[in-house]
Amino acid sequence: MNAATPTLVPPASAPRLLQDGTLTRTELITPGKCGPNSLFVGCLGDWAWDAVSQACSVNAYDARDATGAPAYLSFSYFRIRGSRRINPLSLTFGDRLQVASKVFGQGSESVLTLHQVRHDDGKPPEPLDPERFHTSTDQNALYVEIFNRWISRTKPNSNQDLTRNAPVGFQYRHLPSVPPQYSPRLVFAQIRESGAFDPDPEPPRTVAELFYTEYRVEPSRDLNGVGLLYFASYFSIIDWSLLRLWRHLGRDDRSFLRRLVLDQRVCFLGNADADAVLDVALTRRSALTDPTDELIDLVLTEKPTGRVLAVAALRLHGEQRERP
Amino acid sequence: MNAATPTLVPPASAPRLLQDGTLTRTELITPGKCGPNSLFVGCLGDWAWDAVSQACSVNAYDARDATGAPAYLSFSYFRIRGSRRINPLSLTFGDRLQVASKVFGQGSESVLTLHQVRHDDGKPPEPLDPERFHTSTDQNALYVEIFNRWISRTKPNSNQDLTRNAPVGFQYRHLPSVPPQYSPRLVFAQIRESGAFDPDPEPPRTVAELFYTEYRVEPSRDLNGVGLLYFASYFSIIDWSLLRLWRHLGRDDRSFLRRLVLDQRVCFLGNADADAVLDVALTRRSALTDPTDELIDLVLTEKPTGRVLAVAALRLHGEQRERP
Numbered sequence: 001m002n003a004a005t006p007t008l009v010p011p012a013s014a015p016r017l018l019q020d021g022t023l024t025r026t027e028l029i030t031p032g033k034c035g036p037n038s039l040f041v042g043c044l045g046d047w048a049w050d051a052v053s054q055a056c057s058v059n060a061y062d063a064r065d066a067t068g069a070p071a072y073l074s075f076s077y078f079r080i081r082g083s084r085r086i087n088p089l090s091l092t093f094g095d096r097l098q099v100a101s102k103v104f105g106q107g108s109e110s111v112l113t114l115h116q117v118r119h120d121d122g123k124p125p126e127p128l129d130p131e132r133f134h135t136s137t138d139q140n141a142l143y144v145e146i147f148n149r150w151i152s153r154t155k156p157n158s159n160q161d162l163t164r165n166a167p168v169g170f171q172y173r174h175l176p177s178v179p180p181q182y183s184p185r186l187v188f189a190q191i192r193e194s195g196a197f198d199p200d201p202e203p204p205r206t207v208a209e210l211f212y213t214e215y216r217v218e219p220s221r222d223l224n225g226v227g228l229l230y231f232a233s234y235f236s237i238i239d240w241s242l243l244r245l246w247r248h249l250g251r252d253d254r255s256f257l258r259r260l261v262l263d264q265r266v267c268f269l270g271n272a273d274a275d276a277v278l279d280v281a282l283t284r285r286s287a288l289t290d291p292t293d294e295l296i297d298l299v300l301t302e303k304p305t306g307r308v309l310a311v312a313a314l315r316l317h318g319e320q321r322e323r324p
Numbered sequence: 325m326n327a328a329t330p331t332l333v334p335p336a337s338a339p340r341l342l343q344d345g346t347l348t349r350t351e352l353i354t355p356g357k358c359g360p361n362s363l364f365v366g367c368l369g370d371w372a373w374d375a376v377s378q379a380c381s382v383n384a385y386d387a388r389d390a391t392g393a394p395a396y397l398s399f400s401y402f403r404i405r406g407s408r409r410i411n412p413l414s415l416t417f418g419d420r421l422q423v424a425s426k427v428f429g430q431g432s433e434s435v436l437t438l439h440q441v442r443h444d445d446g447k448p449p450e451p452l453d454p455e456r457f458h459t460s461t462d463q464n465a466l467y468v469e470i471f472n473r474w475i476s477r478t479k480p481n482s483n484q485d486l487t488r489n490a491p492v493g494f495q496y497r498h499l500p501s502v503p504p505q506y507s508p509r510l511v512f513a514q515i516r517e518s519g520a521f522d523p524d525p526e527p528p529r530t531v532a533e534l535f536y537t538e539y540r541v542e543p544s545r546d547l548n549g550v551g552l553l554y555f556a557s558y559f560s561i562i563d564w565s566l567l568r569l570w571r572h573l574g575r576d577d578r579s580f581l582r583r584l585v586l587d588q589r590v591c592f593l594g595n596a597d598a599d600a601v602l603d604v605a606l607t608r609r610s611a612l613t614d615p616t617d618e619l620i621d622l623v624l625t626e627k628p629t630g631r632v633l634a635v636a637a638l639r640l641h642g643e644q645r646e647r648p
Contacts, residue, residue, distance in 0.1 A: 012336065012338075013338075014336075014338060028385065029549070030370040030385060031366065031370060031373070031555075032363070032367055035547055035554060036543070039356070039363075039366070042355065042356035043356055046354040046357075061352065061417045061418035091549065093386065093549055094383065157578075219360070220361075220560065220566070220567045221360065221361040221362065221560050222361070223359055223361065224358075224359040225359040225416040225417055230355065230359060231355075232355075233361075236545050239544040240544045240545065257551065257598060274577055
């Protein structure tokens with residue numbers, strides 16, 4: 001053994017660039033990267049920051065504007081589209097994933113990252129193609145879209161009134177573009193217009209049920225390392241709220257833990273302070289294309305200001321996963 | 325650019341072995357690895373599993389006994405000793421750490437891992453020496469002790485009555501030993517005898533204050549990827565309880581977020597199901613050696629069985645960190 005001996009169970013490979021700019025890596029799923037706790041979502045976010053750092057010649061973990069103030073690559077839109085075979089809750093200890101990531105241009109202050117995630121089968125990674133990414137029905141891949149915007153605080157110690165602010169050195173003009181129909185900006189336009197992802201997704205619409213709950217931001221676990229409400233905590237707050245709906249419907253916690261979430265979309269519209277209290281409004285309906293699927297829409301609103309912090313939509317499949 | 329191009333901002337180096345068996349790595353602190361949310365504690369646990377996998381020729385992420393049942397490398401004792409300069413809450417986006425880990429023998433069913441963590445200053449890593457580890461007063465290093473035991477479930481779908489169970493292939497006879505005064509078994513003997521880490525730490529003892537709270541295990545975020553109560557969630561439950569004490573004392577949440585925790589010890593005595601309710605008893609006293617330091621003891625007990633799940637002790641420094 002010497003200082004260069006490789007280890008028996010390498011936790012991850014160093015990320016590698018393909019010629020088209022796709023960043024690829026293999027990742028070992030550890031206890032800190034899976035479970036019903038948004039840890040895997042946190043990884044997806046970190047991998048986006050890695051990909052943007054690489055593609056845009058900027059260290060996203062320590063980016064600053066011309067005045068020296070930190071600029072953060074905040075999460076504006078996040079979609080995780082999976083299948084019965086692979087979804088965030090299906091991952092467990094020891095899984096080895098192959099992750100292909102590609103960054104696309106979205107102007108001078110934002111950026112779009114696509115991740116394609118599959119169980120590592122030893123085959124060499126392929127370039128990520130945005131058209132195939134959006135139209136594929138491959139049940140063996142997880143498709144993740146992440147739209148980030150550079151932001152900064154405008155007031156110290158406050159998570160409100162964050163402002164767009166790209167850091168020095170952010171290179172974006174060379175980035176490839178996505179076809180216009182796949183622009184994340186369409187999501188924002190849709191939500192601005194109707195307040196929801198799919199205002200009328202499958203007419204004739206099934207009857208919707210409404211449910212309301214209240215979530216108090218938890219200072220002991222909801223913030224990130226710079227004191228902002230952590231983007232992955234929004235996923236945890238959504239899951240927390242979904243469990244309250246679950247119980248309201250008379251379902252048990254064990255079935256909640258075995259839920260199969262095929263699609264999650266979250267549009268982040270605002271951040272919040274550590275003492276914020278949120279109103280959560282959930283709308284539930286069944287999908288007409290497959291009545292065993294449930295569609296859940298959520299709106300997170302800060303009290304008492306009425307500021308909307310996030311809009312989300314989940315698609316759950318009626319069949320449940322086996323307990324790991 | 326070709327398939328072997330290294331990336332601009334490598335998130336981590338592949339772990340490397342030194343000749344004495346010390347496993348070293350550099351790690352980039354990302355949003356998923358820091359903050360007031362036990363994410364860094366989760367990393368420390370993963371790095372212990374990596375080190376044990378390497379030292380004991382077993383894949384800790386997919387270990388099984390002779391019947392094929394999973395064996396988990398569960399956390400029995402965890403200590404994180406830091407300083408004003410480096411502690412889990414001081415870490416933030418972009419920090420680069422150098423981690424040195426070494427595994428010591430503790431018989432056929434358990435193992436002790438020591439991590440020494442410091443900001444990476446580019447100097448080559450040194451072998452980890454257990455004597456220096458325990459006696460050093462170096463303010464630039466974080467000293468982490470992790471005692472793991474191999475366990476398995478005895479009943480499917482239950483997190484109670486877990487039993488010791490080492491996996492096939494676990495190699496331990498070659499591991500170095502720690503001096504007896506540093507054995508983690510002394511901690512268990514002490515807790516069995518007195519119910520606390522330091523029954524009489526600094527006589528004459530200062531007056532202790534008692535505070536009680538109740539924590540309901542949260543199925544939407546407290547379990548790990550195999551359905552057990554996640555070891556890092558115990559740290560979150562401790563922090564959650566500490567915040568309730570903080571508020572009870574009339575202190576504000578902002579000062580809680582700036583707390584400086586110099587030392588945390590957690591002894592894990594039992595796991596719990598997703599619907600468990602815990603009594604948390606906190607004892608608070610000031611340290612006589614430095615009256616600005618507070619000592620907090622916690623006992624987590626399952627209701628209504630009275631089963632003790634964990635005993636913990638924290639040392640907080642009166643001076644607070646700056647907000648990141």
